[in-house]
Amino acid sequence: MKLLKGEIISNDKLNENLYKMTIFSPYVVKNCIPGQFVNIKCSSEGSLHPLLRRPFSIHDVEQQFKVFSILYTIKGIGTKYLSLLSSGDLVDFVGPLGNGIKISGGEKKDYLLIGGGIGIAPLFYLAKYLVEKKQNVFFAAGFKNNSYLFFEKWLLSLKIYYEIFSEDGSHGEKGMVSNMVSQRIDDFKNYEIFCCGPLEMYKALQSIFLINEIKAYALFEEIMACGVGVCKGCVIKVKNNENKNGFDYKTVCKDGPLFNLMEVIIE
Numbered sequence: 431m432k433l434l435k436g437e438i439i440s441n442d443k444l445n446e447n448l449y450k451m452t453i454f455s456p457y458v459v460k461n462c463i464p465g466q467f468v469n470i471k472c473s474s475e476g477s478l479h480p481l482l483r484r485p486f487s488i489h490d491v492e493q494q495f496k497v498f499s500i501l502y503t504i505k506g507i508g509t510k511y512l513s514l515l516s517s518g519d520l521v522d523f524v525g526p527l528g529n530g531i532k533i534s535g536g537e538k539k540d541y542l543l544i545g546g547g548i549g550i551a552p553l554f555y556l557a558k559y560l561v562e563k564k565q566n567v568f569f570a571a572g573f574k575n576n577s578y579l580f581f582e583k584w585l586l587s588l589k590i591y592y593e594i595f596s597e598d599g600s601h602g603e604k605g606m607v608s609n610m611v612s613q614r615i616d617d618f619k620n621y622e623i624f625c626c627g628p629l630e631m632y633k634a635l636q637s638i639f640l641i642n643e644i645k646a647y648a649l650f651e652e653i654m655a656c657g658v659g660v661c662k663g664c665v666i667k668v669k670n671n672e673n674k675n676g677f678d679y680k681t682v683c684k685d686g687p688l689f690n691l692m693e694v695i696i697e
């Protein structure tokens with residue numbers, strides 16, 4: 431992990447509220463793994479407003495160009511600032527951060543990646559990484575509507591099996607991705623499962639996997655301050671039966687963002 435400055439190669443608007451920013455950084459490209467994130471200063475040089483850096487998952491890495499990308503939705507002051515930057519501008523960031531997803535490769539396995547909304551961002555990098563390691567990938571993505579139409583082209587480029595669901599039926603099959611998982615749960619018993627999405631999706635998946643005694647991992651988000659495990663501002667509750675409360679507090683930034691979904695207490 432390092433404090434870095436990187437040149438923006440592109441900052442493309444993908445839909446009304448969603449952008450993809452590509453940043454030149456040989457250090458991040460060399461050292462990151464899927465599931466990790468960067469903490470970006472979202473204000474101009476000399477300005478401290480907003481004071482806290484904003485965390486974004488590493489969404490893609492292109493080794494040959496030494497660039498990585500983030501995919502971000504505009505939420506407030508920091509993401510609005512990012513959306514106004516252009517190619518040639520510099521961004522100040524810390525990374526790569528977090529525990530990430532280590533894949534040893536070797537024996538060929540089946541992987542199920544379940545993404546909800548902007549949760550597809552880190553899973554795209556994971557899918558690409560798994561393809562490079564010659565693993566079988568099934569990407570199941572769920573959206574509210576058709577605002578992520580472009581994503582299908584990206585999945586096609588990876589040449590993996592995928593299914594898309596939207597709540598209003600305007601993209602892919604109508605319905606929730608968690609319903610598909612529930613209906614076909616027997617098919618996934620021997621899969622390695624990774625999820626990223628909203629807490630409602632995690633709640634649904636957690637109960638499906640618990641009943642069926644299937645293990646799955648999920649990338650969690652919390653509002654962050656330091657980003658390196660010091661301030662304890664980003665804690666979540668993780669089950670621990672040896673503790674008298676039945677749980678421990680774990681930092682999303684350092685102990686996570688990847689956790690065993692079965693162990694997280696979602697409130």
Ligand SMILES: Cc1cc2nc3c(=O)[nH]c(=O)nc-3n(C[C@H](O)[C@H](O)[C@H](O)COP(=O)(O)OP(=O)(O)OC[C@H]3O[C@@H](n4cnc5c(N)ncnc54)[C@H](O)[C@@H]3O)c2cc1C
Nearest residue numbers: 484485486487501502503505506507508509551651652653
């Ligand atoms: C590990 C990690 C990875 C992330 N990866 C991505 C990503 O790939 N793409 C992406 O678009 N976003 C991602 N986020 C969320 C992103 O960090 C927030 O959207 C961003 O910090 C908002 O900053 P802002 O200044 O624009 O909004 P603010 O002005 O700070 O807040 C606007 C609204 O967004 C809410 N908000 C702020 N931070 C978060 C947060 N961390 N989680 C949920 N709600 C928040 C606030 O409560 C408020 O309602 C990630 C968060 C974490 C912790």
Ligand code: FES
Nearest residue numbers: 655657659662683
């Ligand atoms: S943000 Fe400070 S401990 Fe996680």
